[in-house]
Amino acid sequence: MTSAAKRNLKLTLGAALLLLAVGCLQPPAQIEISGRTMGTTYSVKFFPPTNDFDPTGLQQEIDRRLVEINQQMSTYIPDSELSRFNQSKAGDWFPVSTELAEVVSLAKQINHDSDGAFDVTVGPMVNLWNFGPDHHPEKIPSDEAIAAALANIGDDKLEVRLDPPALKKSVDGLYVDLSAIAKGYGVDKIAELLLELNRRSFMVEIGGEVRAGGTKPNGAPWRIAIEKPIPGARSIQEIVELSQLSLATSGDYRKFFEANGQTFSHTIDPKTGKPLAHTLASVSVLHADCASSDALATTLMVLGPDQGYNWAEEQELAVLFLIRGKDGPVVRRTSLWPNSGD
Template sequence: MGTTYSVKLIASGADFSTASLQKQVDERLVEINQQMSTYIPDSELSRFNQSPAGNWFPVSQALADVVARAKEISEQSDGAFDVTVGPLVNLWSFGPDNRPEKVPSDEAIAAALANVGDAKLEVRLDPPALKKSRDALYVDLSAIAKGYGVDQIAQLVADSGAQSYMVEIGGEVRAVGRKSDGSLWRIAIEKPTPGARAIQEIVELSNQSLATSGDYRQHFVEDGQIYSHTIDPQTGRPLPHPPASVSVLHADCAAADAFATTLMVLGPERGYNWAEQNKLAVLFLIRGADGPVVRRTSLWPQRGE
């Protein structure tokens, strides 16, 4: 996943083994990477992306389940969330291809768009398999697989007997129970300032997941214009005025991860309205002349101190 992970827990029982749990965590993360990474040439997903169109391609149950969930969110968001956006992500220099950071031509964008679209991807759960209608279809699960990884590691920790724990992968978090002093897990949301680290807000989590998507780390600048890594699958281009970041609270981290990206694509106005309609707890940080403008949906908790 190209990032770090952290697990904190309150162990129960004298026979609890941190080393045994870490071994299970590492093995599960390697497995998920081998299933869903676009950076590993022989991963399940990479082999599907390289396969010809028209035939069912057998995959693991995990990969089929994640693609099925992604397609549900794509339908729910009228295509704002689309895991087939991979050709555009690569074209705009944000994928594994290491392309130079530059604005592509209109012709190149149109050519990539022809291979993008959730309707071009099918999933079958039993037996698990994927199918595409175009050879160049390229699935990129980076906006949901990390959250899925958090959910999977959280389940491993729960199965170990821990009733209070916090799992974090690359900033996506799930927290259950309370810390040893009885307080809730406190998670900081970063101020969206390029090149700096500062806290914007603190959220107390209990039996919840938190995911954040932002454009202040992954972007490039050309002729004074900022181009974000979040691509609108409808236009084939980064949003001209996206939120600086979107944070989502949800029961599971895979959904929080996907919804955060969805709301970045929808933008601060459409995204806010869509989040309210879908009863999501969301914090929008929108660029302002004097720093980020904060906008919370009605289900977002009161600000912590």
């Protein structure tokens, strides 16, 4: 072999080794696992330890845990723990899982902090207004029906203990609905699973409620879109960068019905027993855990644009309020929101 040929061979081998080394340094590609849960969809994105990582076992465990949470907290499953408690009589402690007791305990704490704006006992009113599992034709309930349902509503009618875990009601008609906190709790539980498996870079989403862990291998945070509060349309209001944070949004522009020329939101004010009637269209909350983000977003929707803003400031919450202006455009107002100058 000539010296020139040897030189070319060395260059070719060197280039091949360089490409191989670069290939070995490339981080594994992102994996996405998705499915259905809690009447909506879920998505889990993460970066595996190696490119040949098989996510099958992980998806099975995610699905198993989500089924377990549903069996604990769903009002749509007749024999779930929560459904059986809702069907039970008042007076005695009703044994439940630690998870269900923890969620109810958190809900009661937020109820206390918000002076009753967040109330998981509002279930009878949710059903009465056609937004629960007991679906009926869309119509406005009578004042008499609202008054009757209000008699069974109130956080003071619900007790919880953590050891041993149990719930108690003081009226037979008490009906607990955890739809404003359970999705966020499910996000937290799947995030905890990923952390147990040493997956530090991830994004978990259930029905729009999100939690992100770490950053991507290139150091970039996870980027999450917040929608404009426009019924029947999908467009982006803004992008939020998440790392070690949760994000939840509550609004009146997706789930509602129209009757007698009026629009009725699915979020019920527990004090009046009626859908919200203010100008706040959407609330997004950043928090360490997603269960709190989920519940706080609903709380602030109930409180409204002014009282909600003042409460967010008092509680030092990071919140984005989208408020309908008098002439139509949405007005943006923030409390400790990133990149907002607060």
